[in-house]
Amino acid sequence: MRDVVEWLKENGNLKIIDEPLDVELEIPHIAYLEVKKEDSRPILFTKPIYRAKGIEYDMPVLMNIFANKELTQKIFGKHPDTLAEGIDSLLKLKPPKGFKDKLAMIPKLYSLKNVFPKRSNSRGACQEVIIEKDSIDLDTLPILKTWEEDGDRFITMGQVYTQSLDGGMQNLGMYRLQQYGKDRLGMHWQIHKDASHFYDQYQKAGKKMPVSIAIGGDPLYIWCGQAPMPHGMFEMLLYGYVRNQNAQLVKSITNDIYIPRDVDIVIEGFVDPSQMEIEGPFGDHTGYYTLKEPFPVMEVECITMKRNPVFQATVVGKPPLEDKYMGWATERIFLPMLKPMAPDLIDYYMPENGVFHNLILAKMKTLYKGHAQQFMHAFWGVGQMSFVKHAIFVGEDAPELESHEELVRHILNRLDPQKILITQGIVDQLDHSSSETLVGGKLGVDATGDEVQRGIVAPLSDEELLGRVIEIDDRVLGLKQYMTDTKSPVCVMQVRKEQSQKYLISKLHALSSHIKLLIIVDEHRNNLDNPYMLIWRTVNNIDAQRDITLEPFIAIDATNKNSYDGYEREWPGDTLCTKSTLESLRDRGLVEYDEEFIEKWGIL
Numbered sequence: 074m075r076d077v078v079e080w081l082k083e084n085g086n087l088k089i090i091d092e093p094l095d096v097e098l099e100i101p102h103i104a105y106l107e108v109k110k111e112d113s114r115p116i117l118f119t120k121p122i123y124r125a126k127g128i129e130y131d132m133p134v135l136m137n138i139f140a141n142k143e144l145t146q147k148i149f150g151k152h153p154d155t156l157a158e159g160i161d162s163l164l165k166l167k168p169p170k171g172f173k174d175k176l177a178m179i180p181k182l183y184s185l186k187n188v189f190p191k192r193s194n195s196r197g198a199c200q201e202v203i204i205e206k207d208s209i210d211l212d213t214l215p216i217l218k219t220w221e222e223d224g225d226r227f228i229t230m231g232q233v234y235t236q237s238l239d240g241g242m243q244n245l246g247m248y249r250l251q252q253y254g255k256d257r258l259g260m261h262w263q264i265h266k267d268a269s270h271f272y273d274q275y276q277k278a279g280k281k282m283p284v285s286i287a288i289g290g291d292p293l294y295i296w297c298g299q300a301p302m303p304h305g306m307f308e309m310l311l312y313g314y315v316r317n318q319n320a321q322l323v324k325s326i327t328n329d330i331y332i333p334r335d336v337d338i339v340i341e342g343f344v345d346p347s348q349m350e351i352e353g354p355f356g357d358h359t360g361y362y363t364l365k366e367p368f369p370v371m372e373v374e375c376i377t378m379k380r381n382p383v384f385q386a387t388v389v390g391k392p393p394l395e396d397k398y399m400g401w402a403t404e405r406i407f408l409p410m411l412k413p414m415a416p417d418l419i420d421y422y423m424p425e426n427g428v429f430h431n432l433i434l435a436k437m438k439t440l441y442k443g444h445a446q447q448f449m450h451a452f453w454g455v456g457q458m459s460f461v462k463h464a465i466f467v468g469e470d471a472p473e474l475e476s477h478e479e480l481v482r483h484i485l486n487r488l489d490p491q492k493i494l495i496t497q498g499i500v501d502q503l504d505h506s507s508s509e510t511l512v513g514g515k516l517g518v519d520a521t522g523d524e525v526q527r528g529i530v531a532p533l534s535d536e537e538l539l540g541r542v543i544e545i546d547d548r549v550l551g552l553k554q555y556m557t558d559t560k561s562p563v564c565v566m567q568v569r570k571e572q573s574q575k576y577l578i579s580k581l582h583a584l585s586s587h588i589k590l591l592i593i594v595d596e597h598r599n600n601l602d603n604p605y606m607l608i609w610r611t612v613n614n615i616d617a618q619r620d621i622t623l624e625p626f627i628a629i630d631a632t633n634k635n636s637y638d639g640y641e642r643e644w645p646g647d648t649l650c651t652k653s654t655l656e657s658l659r660d661r662g663l664v665e666y667d668e669e670f671i672e673k674w675g676i677l
């Protein structure tokens with residue numbers, strides 16, 4: 074990381090903050106605001122302190138390494154599309170027909186020689202300092218508390234290395250890790266993730282599971298940790314492919330897990346599968362808190378580090394954040410791996426305000442009736458793509474997927490309730506919208522066809538429409554229509570929620586000649602003039618099976634759910650910065666913001 078810091082000074086416009094700053098809220102809030110800026114920068118905090126415990130660290134905290142697309146690309150050393158092309162051509166390798174073919178194949182095969190990690194039993198640079206069990210105190214690491222209501226401090230950029238019970242499979246996953254006291258960490262590997270599958274094996278066998286957590290080193294390690302590699306494939310293969318050099322691994326001191334030799338810090342230990350601990354709450358990348366739930370716990374046996382380690386961390390919350398840029402690289406690099414199961418897929422795009430699993434837009438070549446539906450089922454059935462709640466498919470004549478205005482217009486002109494599929498499937502464990510955990514509604518929109526024939530029968534202005542709506546129900550407080558020049562303008566209504574919105578929607582059927590697509594949001598924390606955050610809110614809050622009706626117009630209830638809706642779980646709150654902390658940082662000249670910035674990103 075020291076090398077990375079030097080490299081970032083040259084290549085990444087690194088911001089260095091020498092002011093003593095609290096690991097609780099202050100450092101995370103500065104990083105949070107920074108990465109939302111147009112010209113966002115990585116930041117090195119040289120003097121972290123833990124004010125509540127009076128600790129001053131001599132270990133700096135590095136944040137926002139993936140601060141923007143340009144820097145992310147530099148970390149990879151190539152544009153992610155170039156890497157994707159390489160993977161695509163490897164997946165398409167065919168047996169050579171003659172000598173010329175064989176020669177042409179050599180460079181491709183040669184590039185694979187560096188894919189496999191190399192293991193060594195000698196000590197690595199990450200083991201220059203060894204802290205044995207009796208001296209372990211996690212308070213000596215500048216672990217952050219990112220949000221006021223978080224359960225405690227969390228390691229947010231930990232590389233979690235695990236292996237299967239028989240040692241035949243290795244895994245690297247990026248999971249958050251809650252600090253419990255001096256020597257225990259919560260393992261937030263969600264039920265669908267590889268480390269959780271390994272954990273099941275140890276649990277069945279009644280054996281303790283070895284885990285090693287690395288922090289720092291090559292920034293690509295952490296990207297590999299979040300990459301959705303197929304089960305059983307070690308992410309270090311991907312590392313070797315991208316870097317074109319084998320990952321160099323060394324054995325942990327107290328367990329059999331191998332970790333990269335050049336990481337800054339390694340926390341080694343074992344998880345006793347007979348014990349769980351309440352984990353959370355934690356302000357997560359959905360922009361909501363994930364609530365308390367039991368998760369496995371690791372007992373730390375040993376901490377090793379370099380002599381001058383740097384602590385790497387990130388903050389997750391409402392988009393856009395660092396995971397936007399990590400996710401962008403993932404999206405590009407994994408396109409060729411989706412194609413074998415969906416060969417006519419041209420491209421896909423996961424806009425960050427859909428927080429990856431809540432919205433995907435895909436462009437495809439349609440060859441037969443039902444082709445888009447076939448893709449929906451394929452997506453919902455494979456790996457982590459199956460977490461996606463809402464998938465919209467467009468044809469090859471559609472604009473570029475990132476041309477937001479044009480694309481939305483294209484979709485709205487093709488929105489046909491007959492071509493909408495609503496079904497059920499698995500959802501990300503973080504999803505809060507469905508009435509039960511892990512399964513929920515799925516929405517698939519087939520917008521691959523021609524424009525629909527009819528638009529709104531009798532369009533009204535916002536004022537006229539609001540007037541008519543209020544006559545029906547005066548708990549509708551505001552209304553705004555978007556894309557009124559399309560066949561399906563989007564009418565967003567803000568309501569004071571005192572009952573299930575099903576009643577309002579059924580009463581609004583009387584206005585079906587004026588409405589084609591209705592979205593209802595709560596009065597609080599929604600701004601009708603902020604479509605970016607309205608999309609974020611809507612795709613987060615809905616369970617398609619419960620919250621969408623298709624006749625006589627499409628109506629989407631994106632309000633927060635409660636017992637009116639038959640929702641008995643606890644509805645989580647938004648991740649919001651702590652006002653007093655932000656104001657104090659501003660008074661000290663450490664952050665700059667105005668009301669527009671705060672409103673735009675839903676910060677307070």
Ligand SMILES: Cc1cc2nc3c(=O)[nH]c(=O)nc-3n(C[C@H](O)[C@H](O)[C@H](O)COP(=O)(O)O)c2cc1C
Pocket residue numbers: 229244245246247248249250261262263264265266267268269298299300301302358387389396399457
């Ligand atoms: C910043 C960040 C934090 C994450 N936190 C978690 C987490 O706490 N738990 C989890 O299961 N996945 C988390 N993920 C997603 C996983 O890293 C991702 O699904 C990864 O592919 C899992 O690897 P695996 O399939 O090998 O388990 C996080 C991703 C990012 C970018």
